[in-house]
Amino acid sequence: AAPTSIMVGTGKGAENGILIKDASSLELAHKIQTIVLDKTGTITEGKPTVTDFLALDRENAELLKLVAAIERNSEHPLAEAVVEYVKQQGIEIPEVTEFNAIAGSGVQGKVGNALVQVGTRRWMHELQIDTSELNPYQESWETGGKTVVSIAVDNVARGLIGIADRVKVSSPAAVSALQRMNIEVVMLTGDNSQTAEAIAREVGIKRVFAEVRPDQKVAKIQELQAEGKIVAMVGDGINDAPALAQANVGLAIGTGTDIAIAASDITLIAGDLQGIVTAIQLSRATIRNIQ
Ligand code: ADP
Ligand code: MG
Numbered sequence: 001a002a003p004t005s006i007m008v009g010t011g012k013g014a015e016n017g018i019l020i021k022d023a024s025s026l027e028l029a030h031k032i033q034t035i036v037l038d039k040t041g042t043i044t045e046g047k048p049t050v051t052d053f054l055a056l057d058r059e060n061a062e063l064l065k066l067v068a069a070i071e072r073n074s075e076h077p078l079a080e081a082v083v084e085y086v087k088q089q090g091i092e093i094p095e096v097t098e099f100n101a102i103a104g105s106g107v108q109g110k111v112g113n114a115l116v117q118v119g120t121r122r123w124m125h126e127l128q129i130d131t132s133e134l135n136p137y138q139e140s141w142e143t144g145g146k147t148v149v150s151i152a153v154d155n156v157a158r159g160l161i162g163i164a165d166r167v168k169v170s171s172p173a174a175v176s177a178l179q180r181m182n183i184e185v186v187m188l189t190g191d192n193s194q195t196a197e198a199i200a201r202e203v204g205i206k207r208v209f210a211e212v213r214p215d216q217k218v219a220k221i222q223e224l225q226a227e228g229k230i231v232a233m234v235g236d237g238i239n240d241a242p243a244l245a246q247a248n249v250g251l252a253i254g255t256g257t258d259i260a261i262a263a264s265d266i267t268l269i270a271g272d273l274q275g276i277v278t279a280i281q282l283s284r285a286t287i288r289n290i291q
Contacts, residue, residue: 002290009286017254017269018279025249025265029283031230032249035178035276036209036221038235039189039196040077042253043203043273044165046236048077050085051146052162054137061091063159066116067151070109073099078149079107081163082118103239104190104213106149117152120192122211124150124157131157145198147191172203174273179204181280184229188212188220190239217243234268234276236260251276 006023013020020026037043055063068086071079072093086093096116099109105126106119117127121138124131129152131138138148141162151159175185186207189196196210209220221243224231233240233247236256241263244250252264255271268275 005286005289008289009282013266013279013282016275016278016282018275018282019254019267019269020279021265021267026283026286028230028249029232029266029280030287032183032232032280034184034186034224034229034231036186036188036224036231036233036243036247037175037205037273038233038237038240039187039191039199040165041236041256042234043171043187043199043205044167046077046165046255048081048147048163048165050081050161051164052137052141053085053159054134054161055159056133057158061089063151063153064089065091065094066111066114066153067118067159067161068093069096069111070099070107070116070118072096073109074101074107076101076107078147078163082149082161103215115154117155118149118161120211121148121150122192124152127152127155129155129157133157134160139194142192142194143198145195145202147195167199167202168272170272170274174277175203175205177274177277178280181277183280186224188217188233188243190214214239218246221246232276234273235264251279 009026010020064086068083071082096109101107105123108117141148146162146164149161178185185205187200187205188209193210196208200208230248232249233243234251236253238257238259241259244263250264251266252261253271254267254269261267
């Protein structure tokens with residue numbers, strides 16, 4: 001009887017936009033105790049836009065020109081937002097040499113003789129760059145849930161960019177539905193703690209792993225598994241793929257990258273978190289039919 005129930009369950013999933021790769025993940029989904037959600041593109045829309053900009057000691061356009069020159073070489077969603085913002089102002093973007101991306105930290109390159117670095121405050125501190133003049137702005141923007149990126153030119157802090165990414169309309173209700181099912185919901189992100197906490201509060205998540213570098217995401221899943229938990233991970237990005245594979249059940253957002261989809265057991269076509277609730281309900285119903 002079991003294989004028939006599984007087939008019915010898989011078929012019902014497909015009708016609801018939930019693509020289940022193999023039977024075992026459908027059987028396992030009802031046991032999930034902890035769900036780890038990536039922030040950007042999973043809880044939020046993943047369509048960041050620049051909302052704030054600050055240049056300390058030169059014309060906005062002068063600094064934006066340098067930043068856009070660097071970011072044009074990056075595939076990060078934040079980079080796209082910055083380039084779009086600068087292009088909209090009709091600013092001409094110069095060429096870059098010696099471009100480098102440091103995963104989880106930022107990007108750098110040379111514009112003429114100037115070394116331009118754009119990324120996290122933590123990275124600026126690692127580079128021994130003093131950000132104290134920027135800190136009050138940074139903190140106030142982060143408290144509003146914005147991702148704040150620092151700009152340094154020749155190892156001196158020169159400005160800040162604030163980038164907002166809206167929470168998906170369906171996220172808060174999905175989080176509370178999961179919590180009512182006695183599942184702990186955890187956020188995992190490379191973004192800074194203040195921004196992550198602000199978004200977590202908005203959707204009702206209490207446990208947050210922030211400032212996690214891409215190569216540390218797997219270890220965070222293992223940590224939860226070491227607590228004896230059956231762990232699901234939900235993500236959309238290239239960075240999320242190893243964590244999706246490590247989780248007991250990996251769920252990819254259908255609008256995410258192909259790499260995340262390939263690394264996961266279940267794909268949520270519609271791209272909102274309500275699909276997780278439906279997948280677990282389906283698993284519970286399927287198991288009831290088997291028993
Ligand atoms: P996430 O887990 O949210 O996808 P990442 O690990 O990709 O985050 O990046 C972490 C942080 O590193 C970002 O929030 C940003 O501050 C900084 N960062 C990464 N790439 C860039 C970039 N191209 N431009 C500016 N900042 C970047
Ligand atoms: Mg993401």
